[in-house]
Amino acid sequence: MPTSILLAQKELQKINMYKAPRDKLVGILNCCKVINNLLINASIASNENPPGADEFLPVLIYVTIKANPPQLHSNLLYIQRYRRQSRLVSEAAYFFTNILSAESFIWNIDAQAVSMEEKEFLNKMESARAHLMGTSTSGEDQQTETNLDALEQRSGVLKANRELDNSVSVHGHHVPSQSYDANKDVNEKALTNMLSISDLEKKGAADLLEENTSKYFQDYPFLFANAGDLTIQDVHSLLNCYKKLVLKYVALSKGMGIHKESVPLSTESSSALQTVKEHEYLADLELKNGNAEVSKKNSYSTVDLILQMDEMESKKSIEGSNAETNE
Amino acid sequence: MVLEPPPAAAPPPPPVLRLRKLAAAAALPLGGRVGKTSLVLRYVNNVFSEKQEATVQASYLTKRVVAGGVPITLSIWDTAGQERFHALGPIYYRDADGMYLQSALLVYDITDSDTFVRVKKWVKELQQMASKDIVMAIAANKSDLVRSKKYDTQEAESYATSIGAKLFVTSAKFGTGIDEVFHEIATRLLQKKKDSTEGLLPAPPRKGIIIVDDEPEQKPPPRCCS
Numbered sequence: 001m002p003t004s005i006l007l008a009q010k011e012l013q014k015i016n017m018y019k020a021p022r023d024k025l026v027g028i029l030n031c032c033k034v035i036n037n038l039l040i041n042a043s044i045a046s047n048e049n050p051p052g053a054d055e056f057l058p059v060l061i062y063v064t065i066k067a068n069p070p071q072l073h074s075n076l077l078y079i080q081r082y083r084r085q086s087r088l089v090s091e092a093a094y095f096f097t098n099i100l101s102a103e104s105f106i107w108n109i110d111a112q113a114v115s116m117e118e119k120e121f122l123n124k125m126e127s128a129r130a131h132l133m134g135t136s137t138s139g140e141d142q143q144t145e146t147n148l149d150a151l152e153q154r155s156g157v158l159k160a161n162r163e164l165d166n167s168v169s170v171h172g173h174h175v176p177s178q179s180y181d182a183n184k185d186v187n188e189k190a191l192t193n194m195l196s197i198s199d200l201e202k203k204g205a206a207d208l209l210e211e212n213t214s215k216y217f218q219d220y221p222f223l224f225a226n227a228g229d230l231t232i233q234d235v236h237s238l239l240n241c242y243k244k245l246v247l248k249y250v251a252l253s254k255g256m257g258i259h260k261e262s263v264p265l266s267t268e269s270s271s272a273l274q275t276v277k278e279h280e281y282l283a284d285l286e287l288k289n290g291n292a293e294v295s296k297k298n299s300y301s302t303v304d305l306i307l308q309m310d311e312m313e314s315k316k317s318i319e320g321s322n323a324e325t326n327e
Numbered sequence: 328m329v330l331e332p333p334p335a336a337a338p339p340p341p342p343v344l345r346l347r348k349l350a351a352a353a354a355l356p357l358g359g360r361v362g363k364t365s366l367v368l369r370y371v372n373n374v375f376s377e378k379q380e381a382t383v384q385a386s387y388l389t390k391r392v393v394a395g396g397v398p399i400t401l402s403i404w405d406t407a408g409q410e411r412f413h414a415l416g417p418i419y420y421r422d423a424d425g426m427y428l429q430s431a432l433l434v435y436d437i438t439d440s441d442t443f444v445r446v447k448k449w450v451k452e453l454q455q456m457a458s459k460d461i462v463m464a465i466a467a468n469k470s471d472l473v474r475s476k477k478y479d480t481q482e483a484e485s486y487a488t489s490i491g492a493k494l495f496v497t498s499a500k501f502g503t504g505i506d507e508v509f510h511e512i513a514t515r516l517l518q519k520k521k522d523s524t525e526g527l528l529p530a531p532p533r534k535g536i537i538i539v540d541d542e543p544e545q546k547p548p549p550r551c552c553s
Contacts, residue, residue: 036384052364052385053405057412090402094387097404101415113411 008034009067016070016228021083024075025092031067032095035059053098061102070228072103132224361436362468365499367403370509373502394513401513416449420456429519430462430512437467437496443483450490462515463492466508471498 011031015024039051039059069075076099079088088096105113111121222230222238230238364385371388386405391398406412406419420428433449435442446465453461465487467480480496487494493511497504 036386040384049364050368050383050385052367053407054364054409056384056386056405057407058409090389091387094402094404097419098386101412101418104415104418105412108414115411 004034004038005063005066008038008063012063012067013069015072015075021079022087024079025083025088025096028079028099029092029095031063032056032060032098035063057098057102060098061105064099064102065106070226071231074231076100076103361408361434361439361442362499363408363434364405366434366466366468366497366505367405369499369502370505371403390509392510392513394510394517397517399513399517401509416452417456420453428461430464430516432464432466432508432512434466434468434497436469437480438469438472443467447486450492454490460519462512462519463490464508464512465492465494466497466504467494468497468499470496470503471500 008031011027011034015027018024018027035056036051039055042048043050043055064072076096079096111118114121116124220241222234222241225234367388368383368385371390372383387402388405389400389402391400393399404419406416431449431453433446435446450463453463465483467483480494484494493508495504495508495511497508499505
Protein backbone atom coordinates (compact mmCIF):
# COMPACT_ATOMS: atom_id res chain seq x y z
CA MET A 1 0.00 0.00 0.00
CA PRO A 2 2.62 2.62 0.85
CA THR A 3 4.46 1.93 -2.40
CA SER A 4 1.39 2.69 -4.52
CA ILE A 5 0.79 5.81 -2.49
CA LEU A 6 4.36 6.86 -3.16
CA LEU A 7 3.90 6.14 -6.84
CA ALA A 8 0.78 8.31 -6.90
CA GLN A 9 2.70 11.09 -5.17
CA LYS A 10 5.52 10.86 -7.70
CA GLU A 11 3.08 11.18 -10.58
CA LEU A 12 1.58 14.27 -9.01
CA GLN A 13 4.96 15.83 -8.36
CA LYS A 14 5.81 15.52 -12.03
CA ILE A 15 3.27 18.13 -13.08
CA ASN A 16 5.64 21.00 -12.45
CA MET A 17 8.34 19.45 -14.62
CA TYR A 18 6.29 19.46 -17.78
CA LYS A 19 5.51 22.55 -19.78
CA ALA A 20 2.57 21.52 -21.91
CA PRO A 21 -0.84 21.67 -20.25
CA ARG A 22 -1.61 18.23 -21.62
CA ASP A 23 1.46 16.70 -20.00
CA LYS A 24 0.63 18.33 -16.69
CA LEU A 25 -2.88 16.97 -16.91
CA VAL A 26 -1.58 13.49 -17.72
CA GLY A 27 0.42 13.57 -14.50
CA ILE A 28 -2.76 14.24 -12.55
CA LEU A 29 -4.68 11.53 -14.38
CA ASN A 30 -1.91 9.01 -13.78
CA CYS A 31 -1.95 9.85 -10.11
CA CYS A 32 -5.71 9.28 -10.02
CA LYS A 33 -5.36 5.99 -11.87
CA VAL A 34 -2.80 4.73 -9.38
CA ILE A 35 -5.14 5.65 -6.53
CA ASN A 36 -8.06 3.95 -8.22
CA ASN A 37 -6.09 0.75 -8.76
CA LEU A 38 -5.04 0.82 -5.15
CA LEU A 39 -8.63 1.23 -4.01
CA ILE A 40 -9.89 -1.48 -6.33
CA ASN A 41 -7.33 -3.93 -5.00
CA ALA A 42 -8.26 -2.98 -1.45
CA SER A 43 -11.95 -3.50 -2.16
CA ILE A 44 -11.31 -6.90 -3.72
CA ALA A 45 -9.17 -7.94 -0.78
CA SER A 46 -11.79 -6.89 1.76
CA ASN A 47 -14.71 -8.04 -0.37
CA GLU A 48 -16.36 -4.65 -0.23
CA ASN A 49 -18.13 -2.45 -2.70
CA PRO A 50 -16.06 -1.06 -5.54
CA PRO A 51 -14.59 2.33 -4.68
CA GLY A 52 -16.63 5.41 -5.43
CA ALA A 53 -15.94 9.06 -4.77
CA ASP A 54 -16.49 8.53 -1.05
CA GLU A 55 -13.28 6.52 -0.98
CA PHE A 56 -11.42 8.21 -3.80
CA LEU A 57 -11.49 11.85 -2.74
CA PRO A 58 -10.06 11.38 0.77
CA VAL A 59 -7.16 9.35 -0.63
CA LEU A 60 -6.52 11.95 -3.31
CA ILE A 61 -6.42 14.65 -0.64
CA TYR A 62 -3.99 12.58 1.41
CA VAL A 63 -1.76 11.96 -1.60
CA THR A 64 -1.83 15.64 -2.52
CA ILE A 65 -0.77 16.67 0.97
CA LYS A 66 2.01 14.11 1.10
CA ALA A 67 3.24 14.88 -2.40
CA ASN A 68 3.10 18.63 -1.83
CA PRO A 69 3.63 19.26 -5.55
CA PRO A 70 5.43 22.53 -6.23
CA GLN A 71 3.20 25.39 -7.34
CA LEU A 72 0.10 23.26 -7.43
CA HIS A 73 -2.27 26.21 -7.56
CA SER A 74 -0.49 27.87 -10.48
CA ASN A 75 -0.28 24.59 -12.33
CA LEU A 76 -3.98 23.93 -11.91
CA LEU A 77 -4.89 27.40 -13.13
CA TYR A 78 -2.51 26.94 -16.02
CA ILE A 79 -4.16 23.71 -17.07
CA GLN A 80 -7.59 25.25 -16.69
CA ARG A 81 -6.68 28.11 -18.95
CA TYR A 82 -4.50 26.56 -21.57
CA ARG A 83 -5.68 23.00 -21.97
CA ARG A 84 -7.87 22.83 -25.03
CA GLN A 85 -11.44 23.07 -23.77
CA SER A 86 -12.63 20.34 -26.08
CA ARG A 87 -10.07 18.00 -24.53
CA LEU A 88 -10.81 18.82 -20.93
CA VAL A 89 -13.95 16.71 -20.92
CA SER A 90 -15.32 13.43 -19.58
CA GLU A 91 -12.88 11.45 -17.50
CA ALA A 92 -10.12 14.05 -17.65
CA ALA A 93 -12.58 16.74 -16.56
CA TYR A 94 -13.82 14.57 -13.73
CA PHE A 95 -10.42 13.85 -12.24
CA PHE A 96 -9.26 17.40 -12.82
CA THR A 97 -12.32 18.62 -10.92
CA ASN A 98 -11.39 16.23 -8.13
CA ILE A 99 -7.88 17.62 -7.78
CA LEU A 100 -9.33 21.14 -7.79
CA SER A 101 -11.59 20.09 -5.00
CA ALA A 102 -8.74 18.38 -3.11
CA GLU A 103 -6.74 21.59 -3.37
CA SER A 104 -9.67 23.62 -2.14
CA PHE A 105 -10.12 21.25 0.80
CA ILE A 106 -6.47 21.56 1.81
CA TRP A 107 -6.56 25.30 1.38
CA ASN A 108 -9.55 25.66 3.70
CA ILE A 109 -8.62 22.91 6.11
CA ASP A 110 -9.73 23.38 9.71
CA ALA A 111 -10.27 21.32 12.81
CA GLN A 112 -13.75 20.27 11.80
CA ALA A 113 -12.62 19.08 8.39
CA VAL A 114 -10.18 16.60 9.90
CA SER A 115 -12.44 15.62 12.83
CA MET A 116 -10.20 17.09 15.47
CA GLU A 117 -10.64 19.23 18.55
CA GLU A 118 -10.02 22.87 17.75
CA LYS A 119 -7.28 23.05 20.36
CA GLU A 120 -5.53 19.89 19.26
CA PHE A 121 -5.64 21.07 15.66
CA LEU A 122 -4.10 24.43 16.52
CA ASN A 123 -1.42 22.78 18.63
CA LYS A 124 -0.47 20.40 15.87
CA MET A 125 -0.36 23.19 13.32
CA GLU A 126 1.80 25.22 15.66
CA SER A 127 4.25 22.39 16.26
CA ALA A 128 4.35 21.68 12.55
CA ARG A 129 5.18 25.31 11.90
CA ALA A 130 7.94 25.23 14.47
CA HIS A 131 9.20 22.01 12.97
CA LEU A 132 9.39 23.60 9.54
CA MET A 133 11.09 26.74 10.78
CA GLY A 134 13.55 24.96 12.96
CA THR A 135 14.87 21.67 11.83
CA SER A 136 14.23 21.22 8.16
CA THR A 137 17.42 22.26 6.44
CA SER A 138 16.99 21.32 2.82
CA GLY A 139 16.29 18.49 0.51
CA GLU A 140 13.31 16.52 -0.59
CA ASP A 141 14.07 13.58 1.70
CA GLN A 142 13.14 15.59 4.70
CA GLN A 143 9.88 16.63 3.17
CA THR A 144 8.73 13.07 2.96
CA GLU A 145 9.80 12.55 6.54
CA THR A 146 7.96 15.52 7.98
CA ASN A 147 4.54 14.72 9.29
CA LEU A 148 1.25 15.37 7.63
CA ASP A 149 0.48 18.52 9.54
CA ALA A 150 3.82 20.01 8.70
CA LEU A 151 3.12 19.62 5.04
CA GLU A 152 -0.36 20.96 5.38
CA GLN A 153 1.09 23.96 7.05
CA ARG A 154 3.79 24.49 4.48
CA SER A 155 1.88 26.80 2.24
CA GLY A 156 0.75 28.74 5.27
CA VAL A 157 4.31 29.18 6.44
CA LEU A 158 5.40 30.39 3.06
CA LYS A 159 2.62 32.90 3.02
CA ALA A 160 3.54 34.06 6.48
CA ASN A 161 7.13 34.35 5.42
CA ARG A 162 6.22 36.55 2.56
CA GLU A 163 4.30 38.89 4.78
CA LEU A 164 7.18 38.95 7.18
CA ASP A 165 9.53 39.69 4.36
CA ASN A 166 7.47 42.58 3.14
CA SER A 167 7.56 44.16 6.54
CA VAL A 168 11.28 43.59 6.61
CA SER A 169 11.86 45.48 3.42
CA VAL A 170 9.68 48.31 4.68
CA HIS A 171 11.60 48.66 7.90
CA GLY A 172 14.84 48.46 6.04
CA HIS A 173 17.56 47.63 8.47
CA HIS A 174 15.84 44.93 10.39
CA VAL A 175 17.54 41.99 8.75
CA PRO A 176 21.11 43.23 8.99
CA SER A 177 20.67 44.41 12.56
CA GLN A 178 19.55 40.98 13.58
CA SER A 179 22.66 39.40 12.13
CA TYR A 180 24.68 42.14 13.64
CA ASP A 181 23.29 41.45 17.09
CA ALA A 182 23.92 37.80 16.69
CA ASN A 183 27.54 38.41 15.83
CA LYS A 184 28.14 41.36 18.11
CA ASP A 185 29.77 39.64 21.02
CA VAL A 186 31.69 37.41 18.69
CA ASN A 187 32.99 40.48 16.92
CA GLU A 188 34.16 42.03 20.16
CA LYS A 189 36.16 38.98 21.00
CA ALA A 190 37.44 38.85 17.48
CA LEU A 191 38.78 42.38 17.65
CA THR A 192 40.96 41.43 20.57
CA ASN A 193 42.06 38.14 19.17
CA MET A 194 42.20 39.17 15.49
CA LEU A 195 40.60 35.97 14.30
CA SER A 196 40.15 35.48 10.60
CA ILE A 197 36.67 35.51 9.15
CA SER A 198 36.61 31.77 8.62
CA ASP A 199 37.63 31.26 12.25
CA LEU A 200 34.84 33.57 13.28
CA GLU A 201 32.43 31.69 11.14
CA LYS A 202 33.41 28.40 12.74
CA LYS A 203 33.07 29.86 16.18
CA GLY A 204 29.71 31.40 15.39
CA ALA A 205 28.46 28.15 13.96
CA ALA A 206 29.57 26.29 17.07
CA ASP A 207 27.79 28.85 19.25
CA LEU A 208 24.67 28.59 17.17
CA LEU A 209 24.62 24.84 17.47
CA GLU A 210 24.41 25.11 21.21
CA GLU A 211 21.43 27.42 21.10
CA ASN A 212 18.00 27.23 19.61
CA THR A 213 18.86 27.95 16.02
CA SER A 214 15.31 28.58 14.85
CA LYS A 215 15.21 31.74 16.93
CA TYR A 216 17.93 33.32 14.81
CA PHE A 217 16.73 32.14 11.45
CA GLN A 218 13.11 33.11 11.90
CA ASP A 219 13.71 36.46 10.29
CA TYR A 220 15.28 35.01 7.17
CA PRO A 221 12.26 33.87 5.27
CA PHE A 222 14.07 32.28 2.36
CA LEU A 223 16.53 30.16 4.28
CA PHE A 224 14.38 27.06 4.22
CA ALA A 225 12.63 27.71 0.95
CA ASN A 226 13.15 25.49 -2.05
CA ALA A 227 13.54 26.95 -5.51
CA GLY A 228 10.15 25.57 -6.40
CA ASP A 229 8.41 27.43 -3.60
CA LEU A 230 9.42 30.84 -4.83
CA THR A 231 7.15 32.99 -6.91
CA ILE A 232 7.97 35.91 -9.15
CA GLN A 233 7.00 38.30 -6.40
CA ASP A 234 9.62 36.76 -4.16
CA VAL A 235 12.46 37.59 -6.52
CA HIS A 236 12.33 41.27 -5.63
CA SER A 237 12.52 40.81 -1.88
CA LEU A 238 15.00 37.98 -2.23
CA LEU A 239 17.33 40.23 -4.18
CA ASN A 240 16.89 42.97 -1.58
CA CYS A 241 17.79 40.59 1.21
CA TYR A 242 20.79 39.38 -0.71
CA LYS A 243 22.09 42.90 -1.32
CA LYS A 244 21.72 43.85 2.30
CA LEU A 245 23.54 40.75 3.39
CA VAL A 246 26.38 41.32 0.95
CA LEU A 247 26.77 44.97 1.93
CA LYS A 248 26.73 44.06 5.58
CA TYR A 249 29.20 41.31 5.09
CA VAL A 250 31.62 43.37 3.04
CA ALA A 251 31.34 46.27 5.46
CA LEU A 252 31.96 44.02 8.42
CA SER A 253 35.02 42.42 6.91
CA LYS A 254 36.29 45.82 5.82
CA GLY A 255 35.77 47.11 9.34
CA MET A 256 37.80 44.26 10.68
CA GLY A 257 40.61 45.01 8.34
CA ILE A 258 40.42 41.80 6.43
CA HIS A 259 40.66 42.17 2.68
CA LYS A 260 41.83 39.02 1.03
CA GLU A 261 39.86 36.65 3.18
CA SER A 262 37.75 34.26 1.21
CA VAL A 263 34.36 35.87 1.17
CA PRO A 264 31.81 33.21 0.51
CA LEU A 265 29.07 35.50 -0.69
CA SER A 266 30.95 37.69 -3.14
CA THR A 267 33.58 35.33 -4.53
CA GLU A 268 30.74 33.29 -5.87
CA SER A 269 30.33 35.76 -8.67
CA SER A 270 32.62 34.03 -11.14
CA SER A 271 31.37 30.54 -10.47
CA ALA A 272 27.97 31.96 -9.77
CA LEU A 273 27.53 32.89 -13.39
CA GLN A 274 26.36 29.42 -13.96
CA THR A 275 24.03 29.33 -11.00
CA VAL A 276 22.67 32.71 -11.90
CA LYS A 277 21.91 31.35 -15.32
CA GLU A 278 20.21 28.44 -13.72
CA HIS A 279 18.14 30.73 -11.56
CA GLU A 280 17.20 32.77 -14.53
CA TYR A 281 16.12 29.63 -16.21
CA LEU A 282 14.04 28.68 -13.22
CA ALA A 283 12.55 32.12 -13.02
CA ASP A 284 11.87 31.94 -16.71
CA LEU A 285 10.14 28.63 -16.28
CA GLU A 286 8.19 30.07 -13.45
CA LEU A 287 7.22 33.00 -15.55
CA LYS A 288 5.66 30.63 -18.00
CA ASN A 289 4.11 28.35 -15.44
CA GLY A 290 2.93 30.90 -12.97
CA ASN A 291 2.00 33.37 -15.61
CA ALA A 292 -1.68 32.87 -15.24
CA GLU A 293 -1.74 33.30 -11.53
CA VAL A 294 0.69 36.17 -11.39
CA SER A 295 -1.06 38.13 -14.07
CA LYS A 296 -4.31 37.58 -12.25
CA LYS A 297 -2.98 38.86 -8.97
CA ASN A 298 -1.04 41.84 -10.18
CA SER A 299 -2.76 42.51 -13.45
CA TYR A 300 0.67 42.66 -15.04
CA SER A 301 0.91 41.82 -18.64
CA THR A 302 3.47 39.28 -19.73
CA VAL A 303 5.46 42.06 -21.34
CA ASP A 304 5.66 43.88 -18.02
CA LEU A 305 6.93 40.77 -16.36
CA ILE A 306 9.55 40.16 -19.00
CA LEU A 307 10.68 43.77 -18.71
CA GLN A 308 10.94 43.28 -14.99
CA MET A 309 12.99 40.18 -15.48
CA ASP A 310 15.32 42.02 -17.84
CA GLU A 311 15.75 44.75 -15.30
CA MET A 312 16.61 42.26 -12.64
CA GLU A 313 19.08 40.54 -14.88
CA SER A 314 20.89 43.78 -15.61
CA LYS A 315 20.94 44.55 -11.91
CA LYS A 316 22.42 41.16 -11.28
CA SER A 317 25.17 41.65 -13.82
CA ILE A 318 26.02 45.07 -12.41
CA GLU A 319 26.22 43.57 -9.01
CA GLY A 320 28.41 40.78 -10.29
CA SER A 321 30.90 43.23 -11.75
CA ASN A 322 30.81 45.26 -8.54
CA ALA A 323 31.71 42.21 -6.57
CA GLU A 324 34.58 41.50 -8.88
CA THR A 325 35.98 45.00 -8.59
CA ASN A 326 35.78 44.70 -4.85
CA GLU A 327 38.24 41.88 -4.90
CA MET B 328 -24.86 -1.66 -23.75
CA VAL B 329 -27.90 0.28 -24.77
CA LEU B 330 -30.63 -0.81 -22.46
CA GLU B 331 -33.45 1.48 -23.39
CA PRO B 332 -35.04 0.51 -26.66
CA PRO B 333 -36.17 3.56 -28.57
CA PRO B 334 -39.93 4.10 -28.49
CA ALA B 335 -41.79 2.18 -31.14
CA ALA B 336 -42.48 5.13 -33.37
CA ALA B 337 -39.35 7.06 -32.62
CA PRO B 338 -39.29 10.39 -34.36
CA PRO B 339 -36.13 10.89 -36.39
CA PRO B 340 -33.56 13.02 -34.66
CA PRO B 341 -34.20 16.65 -35.44
CA PRO B 342 -31.88 17.59 -38.27
CA VAL B 343 -31.09 20.98 -36.75
CA LEU B 344 -29.41 19.36 -33.82
CA ARG B 345 -27.25 17.02 -35.85
CA LEU B 346 -27.00 14.98 -32.72
CA ARG B 347 -25.31 11.72 -33.30
CA LYS B 348 -24.11 11.75 -29.79
CA LEU B 349 -24.84 14.17 -27.05
CA ALA B 350 -21.84 14.02 -24.84
CA ALA B 351 -21.04 15.42 -21.45
CA ALA B 352 -24.46 15.25 -19.97
CA ALA B 353 -23.46 14.99 -16.40
CA ALA B 354 -25.51 13.40 -13.71
CA LEU B 355 -24.28 13.88 -10.23
CA PRO B 356 -25.37 11.57 -7.49
CA LEU B 357 -25.17 13.14 -4.08
CA GLY B 358 -25.41 12.06 -0.50
CA GLY B 359 -23.37 9.77 1.74
CA ARG B 360 -23.82 6.07 2.51
CA VAL B 361 -27.08 5.94 0.70
CA GLY B 362 -25.91 3.46 -1.91
CA LYS B 363 -25.28 5.90 -4.72
CA THR B 364 -22.16 4.08 -5.83
CA SER B 365 -24.04 0.80 -5.98
CA LEU B 366 -26.85 2.48 -7.81
CA VAL B 367 -24.57 3.84 -10.51
CA LEU B 368 -22.76 0.53 -10.85
CA ARG B 369 -26.03 -1.30 -11.19
CA TYR B 370 -27.09 1.10 -13.88
CA VAL B 371 -23.90 1.06 -15.91
CA ASN B 372 -22.69 -2.51 -15.51
CA ASN B 373 -25.88 -4.14 -14.29
CA VAL B 374 -24.11 -5.61 -11.28
CA PHE B 375 -24.72 -5.39 -7.60
CA SER B 376 -21.58 -6.19 -5.75
CA GLU B 377 -22.60 -7.91 -2.60
CA LYS B 378 -20.14 -10.67 -3.19
CA GLN B 379 -19.03 -9.91 -6.70
CA GLU B 380 -15.56 -9.09 -7.73
CA ALA B 381 -15.17 -5.43 -8.37
CA THR B 382 -12.88 -4.66 -11.23
CA VAL B 383 -13.86 -1.09 -11.91
CA GLN B 384 -13.80 2.11 -10.05
CA ALA B 385 -17.18 3.68 -9.74
CA SER B 386 -16.35 7.34 -9.35
CA TYR B 387 -16.54 8.17 -13.03
CA LEU B 388 -18.64 6.09 -15.41
CA THR B 389 -20.24 6.61 -18.77
CA LYS B 390 -23.28 5.02 -20.28
CA ARG B 391 -24.68 5.24 -23.76
CA VAL B 392 -28.42 5.40 -23.94
CA VAL B 393 -31.02 6.18 -26.53
CA ALA B 394 -33.64 8.68 -25.51
CA GLY B 395 -36.32 9.74 -27.94
CA GLY B 396 -34.41 8.03 -30.72
CA VAL B 397 -31.28 10.05 -30.05
CA PRO B 398 -28.16 8.31 -28.81
CA ILE B 399 -26.77 10.03 -25.78
CA THR B 400 -23.66 9.42 -23.75
CA LEU B 401 -24.26 10.09 -20.12
CA SER B 402 -21.16 10.75 -18.09
CA ILE B 403 -21.85 10.10 -14.48
CA TRP B 404 -19.80 11.87 -11.85
CA ASP B 405 -19.78 10.47 -8.38
CA THR B 406 -19.16 12.92 -5.56
CA ALA B 407 -17.95 12.31 -2.05
CA GLY B 408 -21.00 12.46 0.16
CA GLN B 409 -19.38 12.93 3.54
CA GLU B 410 -20.48 16.04 5.34
CA ARG B 411 -16.94 17.38 5.56
CA PHE B 412 -16.79 17.60 1.78
CA HIS B 413 -20.07 19.43 1.48
CA ALA B 414 -18.37 22.78 0.99
CA LEU B 415 -16.62 21.45 -2.12
CA GLY B 416 -19.95 21.14 -3.91
CA PRO B 417 -19.65 24.31 -5.98
CA ILE B 418 -16.50 22.97 -7.62
CA TYR B 419 -18.64 20.21 -9.07
CA TYR B 420 -21.49 22.46 -10.14
CA ARG B 421 -19.40 23.65 -12.99
CA ASP B 422 -17.32 21.99 -15.60
CA ALA B 423 -13.69 22.88 -15.78
CA ASP B 424 -14.48 25.29 -18.59
CA GLY B 425 -17.08 27.11 -16.55
CA MET B 426 -20.12 25.35 -17.92
CA TYR B 427 -22.82 24.51 -15.50
CA LEU B 428 -23.61 21.04 -14.41
CA GLN B 429 -26.56 19.97 -16.47
CA SER B 430 -28.32 17.58 -14.19
CA ALA B 431 -28.15 16.12 -10.75
CA LEU B 432 -29.41 12.86 -9.40
CA LEU B 433 -29.95 13.15 -5.68
CA VAL B 434 -29.93 9.86 -3.86
CA TYR B 435 -31.22 9.27 -0.37
CA ASP B 436 -31.71 6.24 1.81
CA ILE B 437 -35.40 5.46 2.09
CA THR B 438 -34.87 3.96 5.54
CA ASP B 439 -33.10 7.02 6.90
CA SER B 440 -35.04 10.26 7.00
CA ASP B 441 -31.92 12.26 7.80
CA THR B 442 -30.60 11.58 4.35
CA PHE B 443 -33.76 13.06 2.89
CA VAL B 444 -33.16 16.22 4.88
CA ARG B 445 -29.73 16.40 3.29
CA VAL B 446 -31.25 15.99 -0.16
CA LYS B 447 -33.40 19.04 0.53
CA LYS B 448 -30.31 20.96 1.56
CA TRP B 449 -28.58 20.02 -1.67
CA VAL B 450 -31.57 20.96 -3.77
CA LYS B 451 -31.70 24.37 -2.16
CA GLU B 452 -28.04 24.89 -2.82
CA LEU B 453 -28.23 23.69 -6.40
CA GLN B 454 -31.16 25.97 -7.10
CA GLN B 455 -29.25 28.94 -5.77
CA MET B 456 -25.78 28.19 -7.05
CA ALA B 457 -26.14 26.12 -10.16
CA SER B 458 -27.94 26.77 -13.36
CA LYS B 459 -31.59 27.74 -13.08
CA ASP B 460 -32.78 25.05 -15.42
CA ILE B 461 -30.72 22.22 -13.98
CA VAL B 462 -32.41 18.87 -14.46
CA MET B 463 -32.96 17.16 -11.13
CA ALA B 464 -34.28 13.78 -10.13
CA ILE B 465 -34.51 12.19 -6.73
CA ALA B 466 -33.90 8.51 -6.05
CA ALA B 467 -35.24 6.92 -2.89
CA ASN B 468 -32.77 4.06 -2.72
CA LYS B 469 -32.59 0.85 -0.68
CA SER B 470 -36.28 0.16 -1.19
CA ASP B 471 -35.44 -3.56 -0.90
CA LEU B 472 -34.85 -3.04 2.80
CA VAL B 473 -38.44 -2.05 3.38
CA ARG B 474 -41.34 -4.52 3.23
CA SER B 475 -43.77 -3.79 0.49
CA LYS B 476 -45.74 -0.59 0.79
CA LYS B 477 -44.48 0.12 4.24
CA TYR B 478 -42.42 3.07 3.11
CA ASP B 479 -44.16 6.36 2.80
CA THR B 480 -43.02 8.41 -0.13
CA GLN B 481 -45.89 10.85 0.07
CA GLU B 482 -43.85 13.69 1.49
CA ALA B 483 -40.88 13.04 -0.76
CA GLU B 484 -43.09 12.85 -3.80
CA SER B 485 -44.83 16.14 -3.16
CA TYR B 486 -41.48 17.74 -2.40
CA ALA B 487 -40.08 16.48 -5.68
CA THR B 488 -43.05 17.88 -7.55
CA SER B 489 -42.62 21.23 -5.83
CA ILE B 490 -39.09 21.56 -7.21
CA GLY B 491 -40.04 20.31 -10.64
CA ALA B 492 -38.34 16.95 -10.21
CA LYS B 493 -39.55 13.41 -10.21
CA LEU B 494 -39.15 10.88 -7.44
CA PHE B 495 -38.10 7.32 -8.21
CA VAL B 496 -38.12 4.49 -5.72
CA THR B 497 -35.05 2.45 -6.47
CA SER B 498 -33.18 -0.60 -5.33
CA ALA B 499 -29.63 -1.10 -6.42
CA LYS B 500 -29.80 -4.62 -5.09
CA PHE B 501 -32.72 -5.71 -7.27
CA GLY B 502 -32.14 -3.16 -10.00
CA THR B 503 -35.60 -1.64 -9.76
CA GLY B 504 -36.34 1.89 -10.80
CA ILE B 505 -32.80 2.62 -11.87
CA ASP B 506 -33.09 2.53 -15.63
CA GLU B 507 -36.19 4.66 -15.28
CA VAL B 508 -34.51 7.41 -13.29
CA PHE B 509 -31.61 7.71 -15.72
CA HIS B 510 -33.94 7.53 -18.67
CA GLU B 511 -35.94 10.40 -17.22
CA ILE B 512 -32.77 12.47 -16.86
CA ALA B 513 -31.63 11.69 -20.38
CA THR B 514 -35.01 12.56 -21.86
CA ARG B 515 -35.25 15.83 -20.02
CA LEU B 516 -31.69 16.79 -20.91
CA LEU B 517 -32.46 16.19 -24.54
CA GLN B 518 -35.65 18.21 -24.29
CA LYS B 519 -33.73 21.06 -22.71
CA LYS B 520 -31.19 20.94 -25.48
CA LYS B 521 -33.92 20.99 -28.10
CA ASP B 522 -35.66 23.93 -26.47
CA SER B 523 -32.52 25.98 -26.31
CA THR B 524 -31.64 25.34 -29.95
CA GLU B 525 -35.16 26.11 -31.13
CA GLY B 526 -35.38 29.23 -29.05
CA LEU B 527 -32.34 31.07 -30.28
CA LEU B 528 -30.60 30.06 -33.45
CA PRO B 529 -27.83 29.24 -33.25
CA ALA B 530 -27.96 28.80 -29.52
CA PRO B 531 -24.66 29.66 -27.96
CA PRO B 532 -23.49 26.51 -26.26
CA ARG B 533 -22.32 28.51 -23.31
CA LYS B 534 -25.56 30.31 -22.68
CA GLY B 535 -25.85 31.34 -19.10
CA ILE B 536 -22.38 30.49 -17.94
CA ILE B 537 -20.72 32.47 -15.26
CA ILE B 538 -16.99 32.24 -15.41
CA VAL B 539 -15.50 31.89 -11.99
CA ASP B 540 -12.72 34.34 -12.57
CA ASP B 541 -13.60 37.98 -12.75
CA GLU B 542 -10.94 38.40 -15.36
CA PRO B 543 -11.67 38.06 -19.07
CA GLU B 544 -10.56 34.72 -20.37
CA GLN B 545 -7.13 34.72 -21.89
CA LYS B 546 -6.66 33.37 -25.31
CA PRO B 547 -4.05 30.68 -25.58
CA PRO B 548 -0.82 31.89 -27.13
CA PRO B 549 -1.00 31.89 -30.92
CA ARG B 550 1.99 29.60 -31.19
CA CYS B 551 0.06 26.87 -29.46
CA CYS B 552 -0.40 23.98 -31.78
CA SER B 553 -3.58 22.01 -31.88
